[in-house]
Amino acid sequence: MRHFLSVCLAVSALGATPLFADPLPSWNDTEAKAAIIDFVERVTDPASPDYVTPDARIATFDNDGTLWAEQPFYFQFLYALDRLRERAEADPSILTSDVLRAAAEGDLGPVLHAGEQGLLEVVAVSHSGMTVEAFQADVRDWLETARHPETGMRYDAMLYQPMLELLAYLRDEGFSTWIVSGGGVHFIRAFASEAYNIPPWQVIGTRATVSYDEENRVLMKGPEIGFIDDKAGKPVGIDQQIGAVPIFIGGNSDGDFAMLDYGSAQGGPFFGLIVHHTDAEREFAYDREGPVGKLVRGLDEGPGKGWLIVDMARDWGQVWPAE
C-alpha cells in the first residue's frame, strides 16, 4: 500500500508532462501510423462500440523480421553455426551427415537445400545435451561478442525502433504483448526481457523436447523437436500458451499468415499488421523470393482482409534504436 501511494504521488508530481505526446515518434505521419492509433483508441475507449476489456487486449508478434532483423539469415541459425563449428573442432565425430559437415565448414548450400529439416538438424546438434539454464547463458555470451556480418552491429541491437515503440504503446494502453515465433523459445527468452520488455512467459516459440532430470533436478534440452511454432502451428502455440485469441497480430512472412487469419476470423475488432521489407538502403529489401521471410500470401490477400501492410521505407522514419 505504501508503495502504491508513493507511485500515486509521483504520478501527480508529473502532472505537467504532456499527456498527448506522440506514442510512435519513429513512425512517419502516414496512414499506417494513423490506422494503428485509431484502432488502439477505439478498443480502449469505453464509450466506443469496439471497446475491448483490458484482459482481452492481447497482442502477438512474430520475432524474426518483425521485431528484429533476419538477414542474411535467422540470427539463431548464425548462433547455431558458430557453436556447431566450435563443437566440431573439439569433437569432429558429431558431424554425422553431409549437411552437418557442410554447415561446420560454413557452406550453407546443402543446409538450405535440405529446407526446414536441414535447419533443425544443425540446431539439434548445436543446442542439445545441456540444461535450459546453461543454454540461455551461452546465448547471452554469444550476443555479447558476435557481430552482424554486414552492419557490424550487435545482433540484439538490430531491433526495429518503430516496433519497440509499438510494443510500449500497446502496453501503455493496457495490452499484454507476446512473441509468437518460429524461432526457438529458449533462444528468444534469453534476451526478450531486456530487448523487448517481454517476460519469458509471454514468449511462444519452436521448442526442443525438454525433460526433467529428477536426479539432478534440472531441465535438459533434448535433440528432438517437440513443437514447431510456424504457419498453422502458430494458432496452436497461441492456444497452448495463451488460451485466448489476440486482437492485434503482427508478422512479416507467410509463416505468420495462419496466425493473422485466425485472429481475423473471430469477427471482433482486429488489427493485422505485416512488416514489408522495402528498405534496401537502411535495412534489407525482400519479399516473394529467397530462403528467409518469404511473403506472398500476405501481400496478395492481406489488404483484402483489412490487414495493414507497413512499407518500411515509407512508414518508418527510423529503423534501428539510437545507440
Added chain:
Amino acid sequence: MRHFLSVCLAVSALGATPLFADPLPSWNDTEAKAAIIDFVERVTDPASPDYVTPDARIATFDNDGTLWAEQPFYFQFLYALDRLRERAEADPSILTSDVLRAAAEGDLGPVLHAGEQGLLEVVAVSHSGMTVEAFQADVRDWLETARHPETGMRYDAMLYQPMLELLAYLRDEGFSTWIVSGGGVHFIRAFASEAYNIPPWQVIGTRATVSYDEENRVLMKGPEIGFIDDKAGKPVGIDQQIGAVPIFIGGNSDGDFAMLDYGSAQGGPFFGLIVHHTDAEREFAYDREGPVGKLVRGLDEGPGKGWLIVDMARDWGQVWPAE
C-alpha cells in the same frame, strides 16, 4: 492517465480501512498460517535478505485436490463419463473397447484397472472431434447442471476457501498465480477465470493434440494426448509456459513431487506446500492409498525438504466458500 488518477484518489479515500486485516481468515491460527505469512512478508520486504522482485514472484498450484476437491474421482473424469454415456446412446459404435463399454455403463473397475491409459481412452473419446471453443462451452453447460454425488454441490463450488484466500493474498502481494495440473488445460480454463480469478494463460495442464483447421479457421481438439502435465511433466510444463522457476508451489499428491522438488532445488527463497486430506468429516480423508491423490513421498520426504504439510482438519477453519 485519467483512470490511473481516479484509482489513486479512490485508494486515498479508502485510507481509513484497516491495512492489516487478516489475509487468510479461513486458516486457523496454527503454524501453517504463520509460516505462509512469514514467507510472503520476507520475500516482499525490500529490506529483507530474502527479497524477491515482483516479476520473480511466481506461484504455481496443482488443481485437483489442491484448489478444488477430487473425490470420489477427478471431476473432469466424471464429466467425461457423462458425455461418453450420452454419445454412446446416440452412437454405440464409438464403444470400441472393453474399457469404453464398461465406462459407458458406469462400471469404473476396468477403467481404473487400465490406469492412466484407461482414463486417457475415455477422455479421448468424449473430448475430441470438436473445436476448443465448443468443448469449453460444453464444460460450462455441464457445470451448470451436474451435482456432486455425495455433497449435492455444484462441482465448481467445491473449491477450498482457504486456498482461494491464499491465491488472493499472493496476488495482493505482487505474485502471479498459476495452475499446473495433471487435468486437462482446456477443461480447467473453462472455469478458472471465474472460480480462481486465474486467466487462461496462467493455466498449464495436460492437453490433447490441437490442430488448426485452415479452411474453417478454428482450432480442433484431436483424440491423441499431446502432453501429460503430471509428475516429471510438471517442471516441463512450467518451462514451456512460464520459462522461470516458481518460488511458491502448492500441491497435494505425489504427482506434484517433481514440481515441488524442482522449485526447492534452486536454493533461493522457496515455499513448498502440500495439502494433506485429513478431514473425513468436512471433506475426505485419504493419502497413501487409493486411485486418486496418492501421497507417499510428499509425506515421507516433504518435511525434511522444508515443505509445509497442511493438515486440513487442524489448519483450516472452513473448507468450502460460503454460498
